[in-house]
Amino acid sequence: MYGGVLVKSTTHRECDATAFVNSIDSLNVPVPRVVDIITIPRLIRAYFNCCNIGDNEGSVLLLMTTLPGKPLGSALNEFSELQQQHLITQLSQFFGSIRAISQPSNMVCGIGGRGCASYIMSLDTFGPFDSVPSFNAWMSLRAQSRLGLERAASLPERIDTAETRFTHGDLTPFNILVDEEGNVTGVIDWESAGWMPRHWDPALVSYSISK
Template sequence: MEIPSENFMHPEDSMSDLIFEPENTIRPEAVVERKKQLGVARRKLKDHELCWACGWTNLHQMSSSYNPRLKIVTTRENMGIWALGSKYLLKDFPNDGSSPGNDYVTHRFLQSQPNSGVPLLKEMQLLSKPTDKTYLLLMSRSESKSLSSIWPDVTIKQRLDLRKQMLKILQDLRKFTASGAQTVDGGKLSDYILGGCSVTRPMCKTIGFDTEEWFANIEEELRVGLEKIHETKDPIIIEREYQKLKSNFPKSEPYTLTHGDLTLGNIMVDENIQITEIIDWEHAGYYPWWAEWWFSRMQAQDGSRPLLKPVFPLLEHSMNLATFDTEVLDPVGKVIQAWQKCDIAHPHYLDRWLRPPFSASEPYDGEFVLGHMGGITKREHVIKRSP
């Protein structure tokens, strides 16, 4: 959404269908009469809300020259981002018990590192406390464009240069390592790799500090899945296959700082196609060295693969594409297959409240889905076992 600059003398820049009336304009009689009627009506009006999302009322509409500089930019589940004028954004999302906004803590960590080399937004400030029910995160707005908005027009030469830039950024990011999987402030990482349920945050499973703990977190589901794959409940066979998943699993060390969502929409570039910011560090943390590559290969659906695919083999602790497929994608895929074979239920996740139409003239309804509302620290997660 484009937010116009704060040119207060020209409200027509940000609002359509306005009619300009110079001072001392002689109004038609019908307009004069209508204004009189509205004046009488205004004195009798009771304050009535027109928009439940922003609280705008009939009295606001009729009694001020206020044109809000706060606008909704995007929404997802029970989260929203507001534009505060043209230079700031406010992220509004429920507190699910994670570290106080992983985007914020990762940004703060990288900003505190001298010469980190990772391009970031200029400002980010958490306005709420960790115990508040709602997180409010204030951030400066990038003056650049997302790479996704211009990608089709980027030339081959420019794409080659972008790969060089991304290689440098990833090299700088991966200088930061930890002894195990965690957020930069030591919190748990949601498991979007092996134990990913089809739910929104909070996720049911977290990534273990090491591979042993990671498997322990999802062992019960894996064993049920293996029973279905091999069509047996023989404990000896299931134990053998479970140990095979563990022994074939790629080594996790070193645990390197990982963005986790390097889509084109999270890479901001200026008019010279130079990367100015990497944004949205919501999933960031110390993951197994191969995780950034895995996220790009398996979860990115926006066309970022052609940009990043040639970059990953050039990174330290990496390997060529064919070897990565054999030593990482295939064994990780086997674990995911076993997980997905386990039938899991999330009772009441899809319970919902149906919204009424927005108004008589705008008959758009919607719904509040219980599982999307957030503000909880743990989901109900039930394994459905066959007889």
């Protein structure tokens, strides 16, 4: 319910990322506000559905404000073509606002210089990396181990010159909230946010749609 408080079992990673995006005045899409954080002792962690990513982060209960609307993934078919075009415009503005956040360095990393997180790539964190070429080298090795040298050789050429941008990291239709009129009312689940190559979010969105 909008105006209430939601409790989510997660890690400090999501707490810090949510607090960070809340601190950005230029972000033109609402995000949950952190109300409190309660550390979960390791002995009782199994009783909570904590995410696997970043076990060294520590498990917490994140108390945050709720946002209005329902997931775009369950509402898109209800909108007219005009409303869908309006959604595209809003999401384009949102992408622009988070990509405009100034970057602290050329590192590929999570909030505060910690490791990166992506459920598509790994159930654990990876990195941080001091540059995009270093990140791409790790990605190439990972592709070779998964696909074999012959198939990995056919992959697209690495983009070592790509700039880093702040990204959501898990921008699926179910992490975007909308109202009945087709207005974006919030973006949730920031645990995979960080500084990644500029093509990272669009690539992940394309992958999610293809699945």
